[in-house]
Amino acid sequence: MSEAVADDERSQWDLVYRPRRLIIWSCVAAVVVVAIHATFGYLLNKANFALFGHVFNFGDNGVRNIGDTDQWSILLIGVLEAGAILLLTRPRLRVGSRGVGVRNLIGERFFDWDEIVGISYPEKGWSAWLEFPMDEHIPVLAVRSADGEAAVAAMESFRDLQQRYTSARVDDA
Incomplete structure (x- = not known):
């Protein structure tokens, strides 16, 4: 992939997070x-x-x-x-204006903002959950408790971006 395409691809994501310790x-x-x-x-x-x-x-x-x-x-x-x-080096969370990309071990899945309820950390577990309506969720293996403050900062950034993009969609409608 050329550098121009890679730079363009990176520019469309506001947050790209990968687990450090893992x-x-x-x-x-x-x-x-x-x-x-x-x-x-x-x-x-x-x-x-x-x-x-x-x-x-x-x-x-x-x-x-x-x-x-x-x-x-x-x-x-x-x-x-x-x-x-x-x-185990593959997990990644990407957040942008179009939605959220979650890559766990094998493939990446993309979700629009209107599909997502939020991100949370379960009481018993080692990675965050991307939450959907009707109590559905998928694990976000990139955001792990072992990363400590970096994982907390990633979740805060995700929530800030979610608020910005979901409120922008409501304002547009």
Whole structure:
């Protein structure tokens, strides 16, 4: 995507919020998972392993037919698990004059302002809810309690923008 299109896309949103801690911890967890799988894949058919001048003897593991394919498969499983963990870096909340865009793990959903009642934080939970009429809601995984003051500021900004845009629609009608 060109920079001009990206700038134009960013300019139509007044608030774009992504979880800070979730992104950091997801990346760390993905690296750890790949490192663990790479280590165990490497050690899968090793009876002796030297590390910093010390020789570790694991003894005979009794398996004779483990090959390179098995080792690479364990690493590939780790990469797939890391990819699943990295899905946690996707949540995003976007708010603009046209409405609200909520992207959780897989896809993004867009809602017009006339569909939305508000945003709240449930008493027991770790992410905010986007509320709709008749007690319906969807989770907003981007606004999480772990982000502390940043999440509170995002909810306040959302409520300010909701008030501005819903009152503008009422005035236009």
